[in-house]
Structures are given as structure tokens and as C-alpha cells.
Amino acid sequence: MVLSCGGIMGNKISKKERILRYCIFALFILYIIILLRITLFKQASMYNLFAAIGASERTISIIPFKSIFDMISSDISLMRILENVLGNIIIFIPFGLLLPIILKKEYKIIVLCGVIFSAFIEIIQFIFGLGSTDIDDLLLNTIGVIIGYLLFITIKNKAKSNLLFLVSVTVLVFISGSITLGILFVNNTDLFLISPKETTVENRELVQDFIDTPNYLSGKFVEVKDSMLTVEKSIQNATEQREFLDIEITSESRIYVCYDKIDYFFNTISGEHQRYEQISYSDFISNESEAFSKDNNVVIWSLDGKKVDSLIVIEWVE
Known part of the structure; x- marks a missing residue:
């Protein structure tokens, strides 16, 4: 009877882990959609996304940290500079946190995927005139991926079981994502408008x-x-x-x-x-x-x- 209960309990845990992995996969897909919305289509409303194509002047910067130094030496406020720098880092932290759970790959593969995805965004921005193409964005995004992966390792090492680890990641991403979406909704409401005024x-x-x-x-x-x-x-x-x-x-x-x-x-x-x-x-x-x-x-x-x-x-x- 004990063995039977233990077997049932084990199956329950396995099902819970499977469900949590599906939740994490769904959160990752939602995160990628929001990420593309913010990086590629931030200049257009939801009901007319493709209006953003060609809306920006095509610019490219291949000198590391040049754009950051240019902002510092200009009249741009410190808050705006921090928003740009920290924003490019924070926005890629979920990438480094969630992708290892989905792909079950190690550090180098995850960082490489982050670099490739960030570079893809920058190239698309340049081709379709959706924003400035800047190597600083690529570097800052990569830092965000690394921070996300370190957060993944930290939570995994501190969790007493794989189930607790998956629960911790799911709850963390859900809460932090909800807060971030709330801030975006208040300060950048036009990102979410689904109909014209x-x-x-x-x-x-x-x-x-x-x-x-x-x-x-x-x-x-x-x-x-x-x-x-x-x-x-x-x-x-x-x-x-x-x-x-x-x-x-x-x-x-x-x-x-x-x-x-x-x-x-x-x-x-x-x-x-x-x-x-x-x-x-x-x-x-x-x-x-x-x-x-x-x-x-x-x-x-x-x-x-x-x-x-x-x-x-x-x-x-x-």
C-alpha cells in the first residue's frame, strides 16, 4: 500500500512538473511577442502595426558604447540615459532565465541564442526602418541574457527539488512580468490600444x-x-x-x-x-x-x- 501511494505521488509530481514546463513555455512565447512589440513595433498602434515600417530614419552604430557616451555628453537627462541602458539589459533577463528550462542547454548555447536573437532584432530594425541599429543594444541585451542565466543557476541551486524550482521560476516571471506590463500600460498605453481613437x-x-x-x-x-x-x-x-x-x-x-x-x-x-x-x-x-x-x-x-x-x-x- 505504501509503495502504491508513493508511486501515485510520484506520478502527481511528474504531472505537476509537466504542467509547469508548459506554463513556462507559454510565458516564454508571450515574452517574445511582447519583446518584439516593444523593439520592432513601438511606433505603431496595435490596430495598425505595419504602419511602423519605414517610419524611422535608418541609422547604424558599430562602435561599442559610442551612443552611450554621446547621450552622456548631450543634454539628455540622466534618468533617460539610465532608462535606455537598464531597459536594454532588463528586457533580455527573461530570455536567459527561461530558455535554459525550455532547451535544457548550457551557458554558452543560451548566450549564443541571446546574441543571435538580439542581432536579428537589430538587423530587422535597419532593413525595415523600425529604429536605430546600435551595437550597444546588442551588448546590453547580451548582459541581460547573462544575468538571466545566473538567476536561473541561483534559483536552481537553492531549490530543494525540481518542482520547487519550476514553481519559483513561474511565480517570479509571472509577478515581475505583471508589474512590468502594468508600468508599460500606464506609461506607454498606446502599445496596447487595439482600436483608433x-x-x-x-x-x-x-x-x-x-x-x-x-x-x-x-x-x-x-x-x-x-x-x-x-x-x-x-x-x-x-x-x-x-x-x-x-x-x-x-x-x-x-x-x-x-x-x-x-x-x-x-x-x-x-x-x-x-x-x-x-x-x-x-x-x-x-x-x-x-x-x-x-x-x-x-x-x-x-x-x-x-x-x-x-x-x-x-x-x-x-
Whole structure:
């Protein structure tokens, strides 16, 4: 009877180990998918992944640690540098921790697999314009694989049984992975969006005839005095100087307010609501309208560049 119980117990343990190995294999596949998402398709939303192809300028750096030294010598913050360096290391630690369990291979094979996989990512980034190709990334990724393998050895040596070892690895990967995904979800929500943002527009028919045509001027409303509207022109790049432009606004000018409300899901825009209303020329000139105030964004359409044909004032709604 004792032998029978022992045999049954042994089979139970064997089944548990098999199940845990399946779990670890599933976690590894999920990890690889997330890794590719972060490294290759971080510039595109889930619903349009291939939009990232060719989105980045192809760059390559083959001098070890050059990009790190360039970041240190530039104006990039220390936090951003640490995020880049530590991120490239941490993201490959699960590779060195889980792959030995799946392949049952030794240190050199695991590290070689890590180097090959990291190099594959860098090459794909360069071929398809998915990001910068940098030997520093390869070196840091390899360090991550080595740390992962050392963690694998440490847990295996301290575990009293193979079952306890598999449980420890599964729990560790699940908890740390959940925390990492939570951080990514909050700080990089767009990585997980499965549908484009929804834009709801009310009374679009008021501006239908010109809203989709190129505008003459956009910027900030400064003042209106004696039928002259002063606008601070929008700056498109850091080399442009602040410029104030005057344009005549007449009783024939069509004036609208766009009430714009943006919905945020963590730090990502998830939806937008716009509502157009027309206001009278007299209200605009006298500044009696409460629909807008100084520094509101304005968009102007003008055929001759001298007088306003159509004007939209953007009013952000909390």
C-alpha cells in the first residue's frame, strides 16, 4: 500500500512538473511577442502595426558604447540615459532565465541564442526602418541574457527539488512580468490600444465647406482692435522666431468656436469630442463673447491673405 501511494505521488509530481514546463513555455512565447512589440513595433498602434515600417530614419552604430557616451555628453537627462541602458539589459533577463528550462542547454548555447536573437532584432530594425541599429543594444541585451542565466543557476541551486524550482521560476516571471506590463500600460498605453481613437463632431455642417481645405494661418489669438486681428503665428520648429501677424476681420467674415474636449486613458488620447458654434462679428469685435479668451488657438482661412474669410477659435473644454 505504501509503495502504491508513493508511486501515485510520484506520478502527481511528474504531472505537476509537466504542467509547469508548459506554463513556462507559454510565458516564454508571450515574452517574445511582447519583446518584439516593444523593439520592432513601438511606433505603431496595435490596430495598425505595419504602419511602423519605414517610419524611422535608418541609422547604424558599430562602435561599442559610442551612443552611450554621446547621450552622456548631450543634454539628455540622466534618468533617460539610465532608462535606455537598464531597459536594454532588463528586457533580455527573461530570455536567459527561461530558455535554459525550455532547451535544457548550457551557458554558452543560451548566450549564443541571446546574441543571435538580439542581432536579428537589430538587423530587422535597419532593413525595415523600425529604429536605430546600435551595437550597444546588442551588448546590453547580451548582459541581460547573462544575468538571466545566473538567476536561473541561483534559483536552481537553492531549490530543494525540481518542482520547487519550476514553481519559483513561474511565480517570479509571472509577478515581475505583471508589474512590468502594468508600468508599460500606464506609461506607454498606446502599445496596447487595439482600436483608433474615436472623434465625435457636432455641427460639422457649419464648417463643412472649408474645414478640410488648407488654412492660411494658425496660431494664438492675441487681440482684435479696430477690425484688425492680431495672431501669434504657430512655430513649426526651434529655428523659427516669434512672429505677430495682423489680418483684417470684417462683418462678412464667418467666425466659429470649436469646443474641443479630449479624453485620456492614462497618458494616451482615447477619444475627442468637438462641437462647432457660430458667433456674431459684433460679439467677436467687442470681446463680449465668453466663448474664448486670450491665447486661444485660432485657425484662419483667407483667399487674399489680407482679410479673414473664415475663422475658427479653439476652446479647450476640461
